[in-house]
Amino acid sequence: MAESSFGIGILGAASIAKKNARAIAKCRNGTVVVAVGSRALDKAQAFIQETGASSAKAYGSYEEVLNDSAVHGVYIPLPTSLHLEWVKKAAAKGKHILLEKPIATTAEITDEIISICEKANVQLMDGTMWSHSDRAERMQEAIAARLDPAGMGPLKAVTCTFCVAGDAEFLANDIRVKKGLDGLGCLGDMGWYCVRAALWAYGFEKPVSVSAHAGPLYNNEGVLLHVGATIIWSDGRRANFQCGFDQALTQYLEVAGTHGTVRLDDFVIPYRPDKASFLVTNNHGFTDLDLAVKTETEERVVSLDVPQEVRMWEDFADCSKAIQDEGKPEKHWPTIAMITQKVVCAVEQSASDGCKTKKIQW
Amino acid sequence: MAESSFGIGILGAASIAKKNARAIAKCRNGTVVVAVGSRALDKAQAFIQETGASSAKAYGSYEEVLNDSAVHGVYIPLPTSLHLEWVKKAAAKGKHILLEKPIATTAEITDEIISICEKANVQLMDGTMWSHSDRAERMQEAIAARLDPAGMGPLKAVTCTFCVAGDAEFLANDIRVKKGLDGLGCLGDMGWYCVRAALWAYGFEKPVSVSAHAGPLYNNEGVLLHVGATIIWSDGRRANFQCGFDQALTQYLEVAGTHGTVRLDDFVIPYRPDKASFLVTNNHGFTDLDLAVKTETEERVVSLDVPQEVRMWEDFADCSKAIQDEGKPEKHWPTIAMITQKVVCAVEQSASDGCKTKKIQW
Structure with missing residues (x-):
């Protein structure tokens, strides 16, 4: 059964993002990196070359990734202090979000992040690959x-x-x-x-x-x-x-x-x-x-x-895509993120x- | 080199004493069980039969073990609350003591036990076999x-x-x-x-x-x-x-x-x-x-x-026997017992x- 493709945009060119870009390339359910944004365009370009995500677009800002209509979900490996800001912006654009752990530095901000995603009807999942x-x-x-x-x-x-x-x-x-x-x-x-x-x-x-x-x-x-x-x-x-x-x-x-x-x-x-x-x-x-x-x-x-990272990205894409049919994000992932x-x-x-x-x- | 024999008396016929009686039988430095005391004579006799310590004498009391001149050192696997009493009696008879852990229920009693052994010039060692x-x-x-x-x-x-x-x-x-x-x-x-x-x-x-x-x-x-x-x-x-x-x-x-x-x-x-x-x-x-x-x-x-229990009994007998030459018990063992x-x-x-x-x- 052919599956619909699911485009991932990556915010930042951190080392952990490289591992995940390579994992996404191995996904068996149509998940692909379609955009990489960094504060410097040449960093995004180098990242794409290094990870072999050759069909991805390089951007010199995170905003441009969010504006790319080929991006269905974003990976946010930014420092924790920036999570709330970028979750807000990504959710406002209807992008599903795989957020590196920890979700936030306080339980209050975590509640806010979860609530933002719920209202925007986007999937939230944290990056606990194991x-x-x-x-x-x-x-x-x-x-x-x-x-x-x-x-x-x-x-x-x-x-x-x-x-x-x-x-x-x-x-x-x-x-x-x-x-x-x-x-x-x-x-x-x-x-x-x-x-x-x-x-x-x-x-x-x-x-x-x-x-x-x-x-x-x-x-x-x-x-x-x-x-x-x-x-x-x-x-x-x-x-x-x-x-x-x-x-x-x-x-x-x-x-x-x-x-x-x-x-x-x-x-x-x-x-x-x-x-x-x-x-x-x-x-x-x-x-x-x-x-x-x-x-x-x-x-x-x-x-x-x-590798386990590939399974995580497949799971993220599958439940993001399922929202079209089921109307609502899978609650399991934000719930366990909140408890953690x-x-x-x-x-x-x-x-x-x-x-x-x-x-x-x- | 033939080594002088070292006679062990066991106070009580507990299960842990059976393991140790069998270990003593394997010692390569002349350590042997020579006496077993229990509150019931038939228990001591059964213990000797079961552990194969056939040359040991059975006694219907702990005191008799301490009075046996073939006993150089005693094994005290009695409940911790009885340790002080039996250390006092054993040390008064000049017997070296291998005491099951814990030494006591308080650090004060431990100090007292160590001091009693020091004054009696007998070796004290706790039963930490590993x-x-x-x-x-x-x-x-x-x-x-x-x-x-x-x-x-x-x-x-x-x-x-x-x-x-x-x-x-x-x-x-x-x-x-x-x-x-x-x-x-x-x-x-x-x-x-x-x-x-x-x-x-x-x-x-x-x-x-x-x-x-x-x-x-x-x-x-x-x-x-x-x-x-x-x-x-x-x-x-x-x-x-x-x-x-x-x-x-x-x-x-x-x-x-x-x-x-x-x-x-x-x-x-x-x-x-x-x-x-x-x-x-x-x-x-x-x-x-x-x-x-x-x-x-x-x-x-x-x-x-x-097995490690055999090594423990050999170590105990060796340092007890060395007191004859060196005049004093090995301080290492009571010192680490006290710290523990x-x-x-x-x-x-x-x-x-x-x-x-x-x-x-x-």
Whole structure:
């Protein structure tokens, strides 16, 4: 079945946009980059050449991208402080929006962004690529099977980490360590993926409270360079995560029930783009006299037809196109973006308020 | 070289003592079980038969074990609330002491126990078996090499978990959920191993403070069933751990520097008693455009001549016997027991005081 094409316009020529432009080129549902705008025309031209998006038009401004009628949806990888302004402008032109995370620096701005998109009847989706992969689907099935006789039992805990050591150049100049650009620092960037993972594991049930762990690290501008937190759901179910720019790469995700776990060491960016795996344990416990472990660990390998970014862009185009038939955007994506943002912001407030527990108002 | 024999007396016929009796039988330095005491003589006799310690004498009381001149050292696996009483009695008889963890329920009692052993000139060692294994030695070498050009860089964080789901019988009746027996619950049991691992990774440098994570779980008696905490060292270096009786078996340990990690999934009780491994990563980071991971992970396999419990008993006997030559017990063991206990107790105080940060007084 031939599908209608879906044109993407990219606002800005950031490095993360290059990855996504290449991913869009692999989409199997007619999604193509049709326009790239940068504050300098030659940057947009270079970007198009580098990413092989040869049929795309280069523009020397973001506005021109929004005025291009071939653009059905836009990708906004701009610094978080610019999100509201460009969401407003894009929505006013009826463009669907894939917005890099975090959505905003506050839950209030996030509400405003979501409301703008709703009123304009455009799809909003945040750029959490890992959750679109086939592996995430297979993991979700393993988690959902937890009450089967051989399953992991009721969920008790999620443990999650996403850290990487920024070099001197990163720590001095990257937009993610600048108060006025990406004010949530490592929490808005790495922490977003962790919070999303915890919510995803619990089926997006809304948590009760969050508490930052002692000793969050800030730079001189007051931007978070490392923070951990505990998120609490009803009945004491919990998630613990760590994110930061100050230690070697770790991207561990473990979902634990009473009798087994689902876990992996590369949850955000897989070791390989074409094949990924995760570990399922069951029959947990020790052998006689606790001399060894009787837990059985099974590695489930998932062959990936396309990298997870491609799946994200296909999903974005599919649900944007579906609005024509169904009349309304898919609510799932803005809803989970809002929940994620509220938890992220509550962690930031807890960290800046002596790690006091923050109840979340829903 | 033939070594002099070293007689062990066991106080109590608990399940953990069976594991250790079998381990002692494998010692290569003349360590042997020579006496087993239980409150019921037939229990001691059954224990001896079951563990194959056929040359050991069975006694119907603990006192008789202490009065046996063939006993050079005792193993005390009794509930924590009985430790002080039996350490006093054993030390008064000049017996060296391997004491199950936790040493005590408070730092004050720990100080008293250490002081009693020092005055009696007997060796004190706690039962942290994993730290005696050849694997722990190899890991320590990998950590120590962190400032080599290919090493992991300065240490930043330790992440550690030891959880197992207690069944209904355990949660109702085990001594580790009884206030009057092992009042520190999962923290004194599983948490001890985690705290020790963090201290071990940092070369037993004394931490500055601890803060329990939000939402510790208690049973009706007020005994901890789950707790997590952050431990802070100078310069913001940290450890995060989770321990509990309420979720599937997890025993993860990760030591992270700026450029690499050392980690394993079975740090307390290895998957196999004869062969164990750990993972060393370096060259951390992502490939071009963050589509995959460039980190290299090397599995280092350590062949174990004997299970880690055997190594612990050999170490205990060796340093007890060395007192004859050197005049004084090895201070390392009581020193690290004291540091571990102080951190464990500070976590307990933080958990019971609204998770407030507790500075540790040294």
